[in-house]
Amino acid sequence: MSGWSLTWKGRSPPDGWVDGSPIRPDLLGKAAIADVRAARIRVGAGERRLDDLYDVVPLENTGEDAFLRVDGSARYLGLGRGMERGVLEVIGDGGEHVGAGLRGGEIRVTGSAGEGAGAEMESGLLRIAGSAGAGLGGPVPGKTRGMRGGEIFVGGSAGTEAGLALRRGLIAIAGDAGPLAGHWMRAGTILVGSGKLSQPGLGLRRGTIIALGGAAVPPGYARNGPVHPVWLRLVARRLRGAHFDAMAQRLAQGNAFESWSGDLLSLGRGEILIPA
Amino acid sequence: MILHGTEIADTYAEAFRMRFTRVIVTARDAAWTATAAQEFTGYATSIIGCDAEAGVESRLSAEESPDGRPACSTLLFGFSAEALGKALANRAGQCLMTCATTSVFDGLPEAEERLPLGKHLRFFGDGFQQSKIVGARRYWRVPVMDGEFLVEDTVGVAKGVAGGNVILEGVTQDAALDAATRAVEAIARLPGVITPFPGGVVRSGSKVGSRYKALRASTNDAYCPSIRGRVARSELHPDASCAYEIVIDGVDEASISAAMRAAALAAAGPGIPRISAGNYGGKLGKFLFHLHEVLR
Numbered sequence: 001m002s003g004w005s006l007t008w009k010g011r012s013p014p015d016g017w018v019d020g021s022p023i024r025p026d027l028l029g030k031a032a033i034a035d036v037r038a039a040r041i042r043v044g045a046g047e048r049r050l051d052d053l054y055d056v057v058p059l060e061n062t063g064e065d066a067f068l069r070v071d072g073s074a075r076y077l078g079l080g081r082g083m084e085r086g087v088l089e090v091i092g093d094g095g096e097h098v099g100a101g102l103r104g105g106e107i108r109v110t111g112s113a114g115e116g117a118g119a120e121m122e123s124g125l126l127r128i129a130g131s132a133g134a135g136l137g138g139p140v141p142g143k144t145r146g147m148r149g150g151e152i153f154v155g156g157s158a159g160t161e162a163g164l165a166l167r168r169g170l171i172a173i174a175g176d177a178g179p180l181a182g183h184w185m186r187a188g189t190i191l192v193g194s195g196k197l198s199q200p201g202l203g204l205r206r207g208t209i210i211a212l213g214g215a216a217v218p219p220g221y222a223r224n225g226p227v228h229p230v231w232l233r234l235v236a237r238r239l240r241g242a243h244f245d246a247m248a249q250r251l252a253q254g255n256a257f258e259s260w261s262g263d264l265l266s267l268g269r270g271e272i273l274i275p276a
Numbered sequence: 277m278i279l280h281g282t283e284i285a286d287t288y289a290e291a292f293r294m295r296f297t298r299v300i301v302t303a304r305d306a307a308w309t310a311t312a313a314q315e316f317t318g319y320a321t322s323i324i325g326c327d328a329e330a331g332v333e334s335r336l337s338a339e340e341s342p343d344g345r346p347a348c349s350t351l352l353f354g355f356s357a358e359a360l361g362k363a364l365a366n367r368a369g370q371c372l373m374t375c376a377t378t379s380v381f382d383g384l385p386e387a388e389e390r391l392p393l394g395k396h397l398r399f400f401g402d403g404f405q406q407s408k409i410v411g412a413r414r415y416w417r418v419p420v421m422d423g424e425f426l427v428e429d430t431v432g433v434a435k436g437v438a439g440g441n442v443i444l445e446g447v448t449q450d451a452a453l454d455a456a457t458r459a460v461e462a463i464a465r466l467p468g469v470i471t472p473f474p475g476g477v478v479r480s481g482s483k484v485g486s487r488y489k490a491l492r493a494s495t496n497d498a499y500c501p502s503i504r505g506r507v508a509r510s511e512l513h514p515d516a517s518c519a520y521e522i523v524i525d526g527v528d529e530a531s532i533s534a535a536m537r538a539a540a541l542a543a544a545g546p547g548i549p550r551i552s553a554g555n556y557g558g559k560l561g562k563f564l565f566h567l568h569e570v571l572r
Contacts, residue, residue, distance in 0.1 A: 149409070168409055189408070206406065230302075230379050230426045231417060233343040234410040252344055269406065 003029050003067025004036055006054035013073040014053060016044030020079030020095060025086030025105065029066030033058065072111050080107045099126040100140060102150060112156065116140065121147040121169065131156030134178065137171045138164030147188065155243035163190040166207065170235065174243040182209045185270065189235065193247050204263040204270035211274050212250060221262030226276045228254050277568050282544035282551055286568060289441045289553040290561035291532060294353045295360050296436035297391060298333065298383025301372060306346040312378045313348035315371035321473045324482070324493050327363035329353040329438060329525050331470030342381040349383055351470045353438050353525045360433060361391040369397055379426040385413065387432025394427035437563055440524035440532035442539050443481065443499065443552040445516035451547030456520040462542035468531035469524050478521040484556055513550040521554060529563055537570045
């Protein structure tokens with residue numbers, strides 16, 4: 001039940017982008033201190049030892065099987081990429097593509113995340129206390145398939161195209177989301193807490209967009225009328241925790257939602273739910 | 277052994293290995309939940325003549341309920357996973373999907389062996405059904421006339437024990453039935469067990485076989501007061517004029533033992549000269565529950 005704390009040497013990150021993909025509790029959490037210190041990490045065009053960048057301090061009684069606490073930075077790329085288990089706690093910002101390809105375990109970001117957070121995630125939990133940039137849970141550049149499973153919780157807002165090409169899983173955003181949420185979504189669930197969604201669900205094949213702040217429903221949708229979906233109560237149970245209690249309460253009360261089926265210009269088996 | 281003035285016979289209950297599943301039923305309110313659970317577990321007293329043995333295990337609190345609505349936990353027992361799966365799908369389709377506002381959840385999510393539930397029932401949606409994965413669990417949303425029938429894709433199945441029992445012998449029918457009622461109420465407070473017969477009480481206890489070839493079981497004549505003088509050997513206590521059996525199915529041996537103990541403790545007292553148990557000479561069942569041991 002131990003782990004490591006990685007704090008920036010000199011209290012500031014280096015110049016240039018830092019490849020965060022080796023920063024994984026499943027790789028480093030149980031490693032010997034010499035191995036952790038000697039681990040290689042790419043910075044800009046070069047490669048450095050981990051202890052060139054960080055002060056490595058052991059942590060006791062973390063309560064987790066594999067645990068890593070790391071100082072944050074907006075200059076990370078792919079922090080925790082492909083992680084399979086354990087807990088990665090990021091004190092500050094998570095940078096671009098934090099949690100991309102996550103396969104298990106939990107990443108907690110106390111600050112905000114840049115573009116592509118949770119891109120192509122397969123399982124596990126990505127929790128961002130602040131806001132997230134564009135393409136949350138979407139595909140990595142050049143690919144067509146977004147997140148395939150797991151859960152993303154964003155305490156603040158999300159940028160454009162949240163849940164782009166989402167295939168499975170839950171994305172919950174406590175604040176608002178930019179235009180084109182759920183664009184080309186295949187399945188899964190996107191929940192947006194506030195703000196009127198602009199152009200949500202364009203090309204939506206299956207899946208659900210829940211717009212608690214309302215939505216400008218695109219023309220490819222047909223109105224079903226008011227519904228009381230019981231399954232939202234199950235989603236509410238997943239939401240308990242910081243930033244989401246009020247949202248969970250709204251889902252758990254069994255209130256009516258206006259249901260819209262669409263996008264009928266695509267497969268048309270998805271839906272947008274808006275509080276009635 | 278004497279308990280509260282009641283003789284505890286030096287005998288044992290003989291029980292069998294069965295497969296079981298736990299199905300959680302929720303609905304808009306407690307009344308509809310009870311209705312659904314009652315229908316789902318109806319006509320499920322004995323595997324001798326029913327497709328399953330079933331009963332309500334407990335009512336769940338809002339925190340325990342998967343969707344926060346009033347919920348009942350039910351247990352369904354069958355001789356094999358295959359037979360259980362068939363009974364489950366039929367019963368859920370006819371008694372739960374049809375019942376107003378119900379949803380159905382897996383009560384054994386950790387079990388490796390799975391039975392299809394929503395996986396089969398979803399086809400009622402005629403192509404309009406939708407699957408939804410919440411956490412790691414898959415649900416089906418089947419459109420129905422009051423909204424959606426939400427049902428979990430699969431439910432777990434595990435090894436359980438069926439056929440635990442006690443036989444309560446009363447001086448009068450009233451005394452025996454009152455004791456049986458107390459026993460069933462005591463068992464109802466325990467987790468992991470059901471009493472599948474009407475009101476938890478069996479009046480037509482059976483023995484294996486019959487003089488009629490078509491029947492697998494027939495009346496337990498040794499405990500029938502009205503033919504005490506005709507049978508070769510009556511098992512009734514000389515002071516008894518009535519007997520009721522409480523049959524108990526449970527998730528494991530410990531739960532059966534606890535239930536038999538609770539039943540005997542609740543039932544023993546004035547008007548109950550003896551508490552006994554039913555067995556087949558130890559030749560048929562894998563599990564033997566000695567009354568003196570469960571009460572020790």
